[in-house]
Amino acid sequence: MITIRPYRPADAPALAALFFASVRQAGLRDYSRAQVEAWAPEPPDPRSFERRAAKRLSFLVATGEADGPVGYIDLEADGHIDHMYLRPEFVGKGVGSQLYDALETAARTHGVYRLYVEASEAARRMFLRKGFQVVARRDFAVRGVAIHNYAMEKDLETP
Numbered sequence: 001m002i003t004i005r006p007y008r009p010a011d012a013p014a015l016a017a018l019f020f021a022s023v024r025q026a027g028l029r030d031y032s033r034a035q036v037e038a039w040a041p042e043p044p045d046p047r048s049f050e051r052r053a054a055k056r057l058s059f060l061v062a063t064g065e066a067d068g069p070v071g072y073i074d075l076e077a078d079g080h081i082d083h084m085y086l087r088p089e090f091v092g093k094g095v096g097s098q099l100y101d102a103l104e105t106a107a108r109t110h111g112v113y114r115l116y117v118e119a120s121e122a123a124r125r126m127f128l129r130k131g132f133q134v135v136a137r138r139d140f141a142v143r144g145v146a147i148h149n150y151a152m153e154k155d156l157e158t159p
């Protein structure tokens with residue numbers, strides 16, 4: 001069973017490892033090895049998650065039976081969804097969908113009614129199912145490697 005709860009400082013090392021595994025393994029479904037290596041050249045410093053948490057309006061963690069993080073998603077005050085990553089073995093089971101639904105609820109609670117994201121191919125499929133629209137495909141280079149994602153947005157109904 002999946003539980004979704006706010007980020008805790010003790011999650012930082014697990015989330016750093018999770019981000020790296022997610023990009024390097026799950027990312028390969030849609031991107032080349034060179035692309036995922038440029039996207040995540042090394043595991044991030046766990047302290048970057050502390051800084052991330054301090055700046056985010058909402059930072060949610062999905063946990064499995066053992067309470068270890070299996071995914072996370074975060075929201076900035078202007079409605080930007082910055083990160084959304086699952087442990088590779090939890091991709092394709094609806095956990096991303098559950099995390100997003102919890103974030104959308106949090107956004108409404110904070111009075112944020114326009115959400116936007118730069119989505120990977122996998123994220124684009126999920127956000128389309130959630131009613132987002134593609135604004136533009138973005139082609140750019142990361143560490144000299146060509147890669148792409150999609151600018152997407154969704155207006156939530158105001159109360």
Ligand SMILES: CC(C)(COP(=O)(O)OP(=O)(O)OC[C@H]1O[C@@H](n2cnc3c(N)ncnc32)[C@H](O)[C@@H]1OP(=O)(O)O)[C@@H](O)C(=O)NCCC(=O)NCCS
Pocket residue numbers: 022023026027083084085086087090091092093094095096097098118119120121122123125126
């Ligand atoms: C982006 C990401 C978080 C989305 O999570 P996800 O598990 O793929 O998305 P969902 O929860 O909507 O699950 C959808 C997939 O699970 C399948 N699925 C299986 N059981 C399901 C269920 N009970 N409910 C919903 N979907 C289910 C769907 O058919 C769908 O398959 P598809 O992607 O081939 O269309 C995840 O793919 C991921 O971590 N990817 C690697 C990192 C990445 O790209 N991050 C985004 C950066 S912007």
